[in-house]
Amino acid sequence: MMSTLLSNAQRAEVLTQALPYIKRYTGKIVVVKYGGNAMVNENLKQQVMEDIVLLWLIGVHVVLVHGGGPDISELMNRLGMQPRFVNGLRVTDKETADVVQMVLAGKVNKTLVNLLEMKGGRAIGISGMDGRLIEADFQDEQLGYVGCITRINIQPVNDLLQNGYIPVISTVGCDSRGNIFNINGDTAAARIAGALGAERMILMTDIAGILLNRDDPSTLIPEVTISQIADLQRSGVISGGMIPKVDCCIRAINEGVKQVVIMDGRVPHAVLMELLTDEGAGTMVKGDGYTYDA
Numbered sequence: 001m002m003s004t005l006l007s008n009a010q011r012a013e014v015l016t017q018a019l020p021y022i023k024r025y026t027g028k029i030v031v032v033k034y035g036g037n038a039m040v041n042e043n044l045k046q047q048v049m050e051d052i053v054l055l056w057l058i059g060v061h062v063v064l065v066h067g068g069g070p071d072i073s074e075l076m077n078r079l080g081m082q083p084r085f086v087n088g089l090r091v092t093d094k095e096t097a098d099v100v101q102m103v104l105a106g107k108v109n110k111t112l113v114n115l116l117e118m119k120g121g122r123a124i125g126i127s128g129m130d131g132r133l134i135e136a137d138f139q140d141e142q143l144g145y146v147g148c149i150t151r152i153n154i155q156p157v158n159d160l161l162q163n164g165y166i167p168v169i170s171t172v173g174c175d176s177r178g179n180i181f182n183i184n185g186d187t188a189a190a191r192i193a194g195a196l197g198a199e200r201m202i203l204m205t206d207i208a209g210i211l212l213n214r215d216d217p218s219t220l221i222p223e224v225t226i227s228q229i230a231d232l233q234r235s236g237v238i239s240g241g242m243i244p245k246v247d248c249c250i251r252a253i254n255e256g257v258k259q260v261v262i263m264d265g266r267v268p269h270a271v272l273m274e275l276l277t278d279e280g281a282g283t284m285v286k287g288d289g290y291t292y293d294a
Helices: 008-025 042-057 069-078 094-118 155-162 185-196 226-234 242-254 270-276
Strands: 029-034 061-066 123-127 134-138 147-152 166-170 172-174 180-182 200-205 223-225 259-264 283-286
Touching (some): 008 270, 029 185, 042 061, 042 166, 061 155, 061 185, 069 094, 094 172, 147 185, 155 166, 155 185, 185 242, 200 242, 200 270, 226 242, 226 283
Parallel strands (some): 029 061, 134 172, 223 283
Antiparallel strands (some): 134 147, 259 283
């Protein structure tokens, strides 16, 4: 493992090696879906915020889309409410929808905005209800107020980017009847990235990426094209909770995002490793025929 004590010459070499990647992403939009263990672990949270501010300082237009499932469950438990899940999705009755709104649009969103500001960035937090950014409808009767996205109104995000802010978006949606919906974070990030025509979308997860053997991180698949995904699903390599994540990747690419990366958010500074080094991180999902032109 490289020593943390670098000489000035080594620091200069690191920056020089990052130059082609800085040139590639400066002025481009990168959407980061932030959740999982990286959100719970305080040290990792600090490092993710540092990564985002550094990217912002070199001119990358970063959009941070976040979840907050553990915080929602914690508040529900404190209120004597029992969290319930169906196929990995939180059953959201009217009371739970109120908790989701309080936690995501309130506590979690504003905590992240404050951290980004403390690290030297300029951030503004919004929810999917602001400017009707995320319009939704009921997804499944048994899930209650879990929303299926019907429309993305991207103008509020563009306005923030054009004025030099880091948009921090909580995934709470709404409809014209005043209903509030709990929206899957990966799905929201994919739709937002597509509407922005983002250069790259990063999904931070609790695994290394797509693995040939889910119990062996050394079997990571570094790159996969859309046409290869069906074969990996048929063979069982992509299964369980990875299926909806990969579906979100495919949707983002079909809507115009150039590359999507599923990465392990538990790795320190994984975002910078992915964007500014040769090594990268996680599994890159890309369209067939895409060529990397850094």
